[in-house]
Amino acid sequence: MPQLVINGTKRLRGEARVQGSKNSALPILAASILCNDESVIHNCPDLSDVRASVDILRYLGCRVGCSGDTLTCDSSGLCENCIPDSLMRRMRSSIIFLGALLARTGSASMCFPGGCEIGPRPIDLHLKALELLGAEIRDDHGTFRCTAPDGLYGAKIALSFPSVGATENIMICACMAEGTTVITNAAREPEICDLADYLNACGAMISGAGDGTVVIEGVEKLHGASHMVIPDRIAAATLLSCCASTGGRITLTDVIPSHLGAVLSIFEECGCIADIRGGTVTIDAPYRLTAPKIVRTMPYPGFPTDAQAPVMGMLAKSRGTALFIENIFENRYLHVGGLLRMGANIKVEGRVAVLQGAPSLHGAQTAALDLRGAAALIAAALGAEGVTTLSGVKYLDRGYESFESTLCALGADVKRI
Numbered sequence: 418m419p420q421l422v423i424n425g426t427k428r429l430r431g432e433a434r435v436q437g438s439k440n441s442a443l444p445i446l447a448a449s450i451l452c453n454d455e456s457v458i459h460n461c462p463d464l465s466d467v468r469a470s471v472d473i474l475r476y477l478g479c480r481v482g483c484s485g486d487t488l489t490c491d492s493s494g495l496c497e498n499c500i501p502d503s504l505m506r507r508m509r510s511s512i513i514f515l516g517a518l519l520a521r522t523g524s525a526s527m528c529f530p531g532g533c534e535i536g537p538r539p540i541d542l543h544l545k546a547l548e549l550l551g552a553e554i555r556d557d558h559g560t561f562r563c564t565a566p567d568g569l570y571g572a573k574i575a576l577s578f579p580s581v582g583a584t585e586n587i588m589i590c591a592c593m594a595e596g597t598t599v600i601t602n603a604a605r606e607p608e609i610c611d612l613a614d615y616l617n618a619c620g621a622m623i624s625g626a627g628d629g630t631v632v633i634e635g636v637e638k639l640h641g642a643s644h645m646v647i648p649d650r651i652a653a654a655t656l657l658s659c660c661a662s663t664g665g666r667i668t669l670t671d672v673i674p675s676h677l678g679a680v681l682s683i684f685e686e687c688g689c690i691a692d693i694r695g696g697t698v699t700i701d702a703p704y705r706l707t708a709p710k711i712v713r714t715m716p717y718p719g720f721p722t723d724a725q726a727p728v729m730g731m732l733a734k735s736r737g738t739a740l741f742i743e744n745i746f747e748n749r750y751l752h753v754g755g756l757l758r759m760g761a762n763i764k765v766e767g768r769v770a771v772l773q774g775a776p777s778l779h780g781a782q783t784a785a786l787d788l789r790g791a792a793a794l795i796a797a798a799l800g801a802e803g804v805t806t807l808s809g810v811k812y813l814d815r816g817y818e819s820f821e822s823t824l825c826a827l828g829a830d831v832k833r834i
């Protein structure tokens with residue numbers, strides 16, 4: 418099994434380009450099957466989750482071509498509407514294909530995507546919303562079969578939680594429904610806006626994306642479009658964490674600074690100087706960070722849950738005490754074990770973690786147990802004295818494009834063996 422070997426305390430310096438957003442590319446690839454035509458998606462990151470989506474699209478009968486970071490998807494040959502377990506289980510967010518298959522073919526079946534490392538990941542909000550749009554859903558021993566016997570029609574949908582995936586599934590499924598759909602308490606993440614931009618380029622009529630209320634006017638049909646995926650704000654936050662953990666100074670290009678508002682204010686509270694110029698962010702970190710009082714994860718535009726782990730990794734040897742409150746997922750402190758092995762001082766109680774900054778960290782043998790937890794362990798290892806080995810690199814590859822080469826280009830000593 419591949420491992421990363423990280424030799425710490427090298428200060429990161431230089432410039433790095435931020436990859437396209439995983440959490441934008443995945444729903445857009447699923448939505449491309451609505452078009453019955455060819456779409457060209459630029460700035461797609463090369464990740465195992467994206468490759469899993471491409472495999473699902475090909476299984477469904479779509480023709481997908483890849484050239485660099487551009488994916489061409491022609492869904493005119495779509496001939497399947499059932500996704501096998503083997504493909505469903507490779508990626509948690511395959512549930513995002515449900516709304517698209519239902520809207521395109523009138524029926525869909527797939528197994529429950531199942532929980533993952535960070536929590537049970539229920540899909541009740543998705544299923545309830547699709548039923549309001551006219552879907553009939555039957556649980557057939559762990560496989561659910563969806564049909565829309567009377568077609569799909571617009572509905573008023575009030576989400577009890579601003580679920581990103583449920584908002585995306587509704588937007589996709591409602592595009593060609595009869596009438597108007599209004600989603601209240603919708604997720605406001607930038608990835609929601611990016612999906613709406615792509616769907617509107619395909620001829621959909623979606624307004625209000627990014628606000629709490631999204632309105633979708635059903636249209637007859639959609640045509641293919643070309644679209645540039647937005648930069649990955651979590652990959653950006655992760656690179657900033659790696660830099661700050663080493664007292665470094667880096668410039669990120671191809672970012673959208675307004676997507677990083679809550680993240681940059683935490684970095685400034687830690688003593689970093691952030692300089693924003695157009696599509697670049699430069700961070701200058703002090704030799705030792707000051708722990709922020711509270712890191713509370715919230716739906717966008719609050720502090721993103723996906724950045725909690727890498728930020729905790731960078732704070733492991735900060736000065737002072739930080740209180741982490743993880744409001745989005747039930748089990749998102751799997752990286753704490755590895756941080757403790759490096760000498761961190763963190764106590765976890767349910768959704769709360771209390772981190773007391775350690776004067777220094779030392780290298781250790783660690784194992785990643787989830788995607789962002791891998792990033793946390795790398796951020797901490799870069800600031801630790803000595804050598805850290807990290808197994809579970811497959812989790813890292815789900816969301817970060819050739820991450821160790823990006824770090825090495827910034828002066829880190831990281832090898833994949």
Ligand code: EPZ
Nearest residue numbers: 440510538539540541542543580581582583722723745746
């Ligand atoms: C998306 O996951 C992202 N994944 C996650 O990123 C991100 O952490 C999350 O949104 C932020 O909210 C993708 O976009 C592919 P949710 P998603 O539905 O859609 C509960 C990463 O690291 N919930 O907003 O699954 C759920 O259990 C990943 O890149 C229900 O109860 O997140 C969770 O506690 C991790 N019922 C909360 O809502 C439902 O039907 C937020 O989930 C759906 C969700």
